[in-house]
Amino acid sequence: MPRKQKRSTAGGWLFLAVVLTGYGLSFLLSPDSTAEAFTFFRRIMRQVLPVLGLVFLLLFIANILLTPGKINRYLGKESGVKGWLVSVVAGILSMGPVYAWYAVMAELQQKGMRTALIATFLYSRAVKLPLLPLMIYYFGLSYTLVLCLYLVVFSVINGILVERLLPQKI
C-alpha cells in the first residue's frame, strides 16, 4: 500500500476516534442533546446509504473506464474549455453530501485531474437543481436565476484562484 494511502487510512480512523471522543465528552455534559444528535445521525445515515452505493458504483466505473490518458484529455491540463464545462455540469448534477465526493475527486486527482477543475466541481455543487423550486418559492425566480448565474461564473473563478495558489501537484 502506498505511504500516502496508508496515512489516509490511519487518518480516517483517527478522525472517527476524535469524533467519538467528542461524543463521549458531549454525553457527559449534555446526555439528552447527545442522544438527540445520535438519533439524528441514524436518520441521516439511512438517507446517505443509497448515495454511498452510488459513490461505490461511480468509483468502480471510474476505475474501469477512466485511464490517466482519458482524464488528461477531458479534465487534465490540456482539457481547456471542455474541462471547465464538464466539471461545472458534473458539479451541478452531483447528488448527496460533499464528503462522499471527496473520494471520487481524490481518485480522479491521482489519475491526473486538474486541481482547478476539482475546486470548480466542488463549488458548482452549490447549484442544487432539485431544490430550485423551493428556492424560487422562498426568494423568487429573479433572485434564483441571478444567484445561480453568479454561482456558475464564480465556480470557475474559484477553480482558477485555488490553482494559482497551488501551482504544483497537491
Next chain:
Amino acid sequence: MQTENHLQQSLQKTIRTFINILPVIVGMLLATSLVITLFPEDISTGLFGNGDIPDAITGASIGSIAAGHPLASYLLAGEMLSGGVSLIAVTALMVTWVTVGIVQLPAEALMLGTRFAIYRNIISFGIAIIIALLTVYSLQLFGAA
C-alpha cells in the same frame, strides 16, 4: 482473460478506496449531527443589522460553521428573511452552507490535501460574500428587489 483481470483489479481497488473513506464518512455524519443538534438557530437573528458587508460576513460565518442538507439552509434563510435579516446576509449564509465546510475540513484535507482544503475554503468564503453583494445589487439595479 485480460478484461476479467482488469475488472477484478478495479473491483479490489474500489473496495480498498471505499474502506478507506468509510470512517471519514461515518465520522463526518456523527460530527454533523452533533453540530446541528447543538447549534442554536435562535441566536443567529440577533447578530445582524450592522450594514451590508458586516451582515454578509456574519451570514457567511454561520453558513460555514453550520452543516447539513442544503434544504435546511433554504428553510433557515427563508425564516431569517421573514424575521427581518437582510437578503445579503441570508444569501451569504446559503452560499457558504454548501461551499465552505469547517466541519468537513478534516475530511477534505485527508482526501484532497491540507493546503488544497484550506485555500479552497478561504477563497470560497470570500467569494460567497462577493456573490451575496453582487446578487442583491444586481437585483436592485434591475428593479427586482
